Amino acid sequence: MDAVTGAAKALAESSFAVALTGAGVSAESGVPTFRGPGGLWERYRPEDLATPEAFAKDPVLVWRWYRWRQEVIRAASPNPAHIALARLEELGVLKAVITQNVDGLHQRAGSRRVVELHGNIWRVRCVSCGLVEALDGPVSEIPPRCKRCGGLMRPDVVWFGEPLPQKAWEEALAYAGSADVMLVVGTSALVHPAALLPRVAKSRGAVLININPAETPLDEMADFNIRGRAGEVLPKLAQAVEAWLRT
Numbered sequence: 001m002d003a004v005t006g007a008a009k010a011l012a013e014s015s016f017a018v019a020l021t022g023a024g025v026s027a028e029s030g031v032p033t034f035r036g037p038g039g040l041w042e043r044y045r046p047e048d049l050a051t052p053e054a055f056a057k058d059p060v061l062v063w064r065w066y067r068w069r070q071e072v073i074r075a076a077s078p079n080p081a082h083i084a085l086a087r088l089e090e091l092g093v094l095k096a097v098i099t100q101n102v103d104g105l106h107q108r109a110g111s112r113r114v115v116e117l118h119g120n121i122w123r124v125r126c127v128s129c130g131l132v133e134a135l136d137g138p139v140s141e142i143p144p145r146c147k148r149c150g151g152l153m154r155p156d157v158v159w160f161g162e163p164l165p166q167k168a169w170e171e172a173l174a175y176a177g178s179a180d181v182m183l184v185v186g187t188s189a190l191v192h193p194a195a196l197l198p199r200v201a202k203s204r205g206a207v208l209i210n211i212n213p214a215e216t217p218l219d220e221m222a223d224f225n226i227r228g229r230a231g232e233v234l235p236k237l238a239q240a241v242e243a244w245l246r247t
């Protein structure tokens with residue numbers, strides 16, 4: 001049995017499967033990843049753009065980068081990987097998608113239970129009074145100002161050195177702890193604490209499926225390593241799951 005067939009069987013026989021996704025799931029939508037060839041951290045330094053210190057020092061610089069990313073994401077559409085994950089949820093197989101992505105593409109593809117560990121690029125938050133506002137497109141004014149107190153608004157995402165939103169982290173831990181299958185897609189599994197979730201699932205006996213064209217630290221722990229692009233592998237996997245469910 002090849003890895004896709006084995007993984008499909010595990011998913012079809014599971015009673016509580018959850019997915020953990022990273023930037024690789026959106027790569028084929030044209031949203032750049034952070035690490036690896038062509039990744040954002042080849043061109044930009046994370047400490048200049050994705051830390052609270054960077055924002056305090058130069059909010060305009062940080063906002064220019066986020067506005068550019070908002071423009072890229074606005075022009076992007078969900079790809080076959082996002083759509084296959086939404087289909088697996090519709091089939092009743094997948095109970096939730098835990099994502100490190102801030103692009104909202106899982107929701108646009110139709111996934112309903114999405115836990116966002118690192119926030120969402122389509123929200124802003126006031127650094128002075130905490131007001132949170134949803135955006136309907138890239139910010140027009142840089143830096144945006146709070147309509148309640150005039151304070152600086154920041155992207156409502158999680159930067160290095162910041163804690164994850166408590167509710168999202170608790171939900172993610174509960175999903176990982178209850179999972180009998182965890183499908184990990186398109187993450188380098190280097191950023192903590194998100195990278196702990198597959199370990200949590202595995203330590204409770206879950207079957208780990210890892211989809212990635214490159215090696216990751218999860219490979220040695222995974223039951224199935226499927227080397228390939230998410231947009232090619234996941235539709236095949238979802239189809240194979242449907243076939244198993246019919247048998």
Ligand code: BJW
Nearest residue numbers: 022023024033034035100160161186187188191192214230
């Ligand atoms: C494909 C593909 C295709 C390509 N198909 N696949 C040890 C323990 C705990 C913490 C730390 C630790 N050591 C250091 C830390 C701190 C730090 C950390 O983890 N650093 C590591 C880098 C070493 N973590 C933090 O600071 C976190 N906070 C924290 O720990 O708080 C503690 C605290 C508690 C109480 C009070 C105060 C503090 C926060 C981390 C926040 C990460 N933020 C970012 C930016 C988000 C906003 C934004 O988007 O701008 O999140 S950084 C960036 O990395 C982004 C991502 O979500 C995250 C993960 O990246 P991801 O998704 O894995 O993408 P890539 O690019 O790394 O990988 C892409 C993969 O796709 C590759 O494997 C490719 O091969 C693959 N791929 N094409 C499938 N077609």
Ligand code: ZN
Nearest residue numbers: 126129146149
């Ligand atoms: Zn405010």
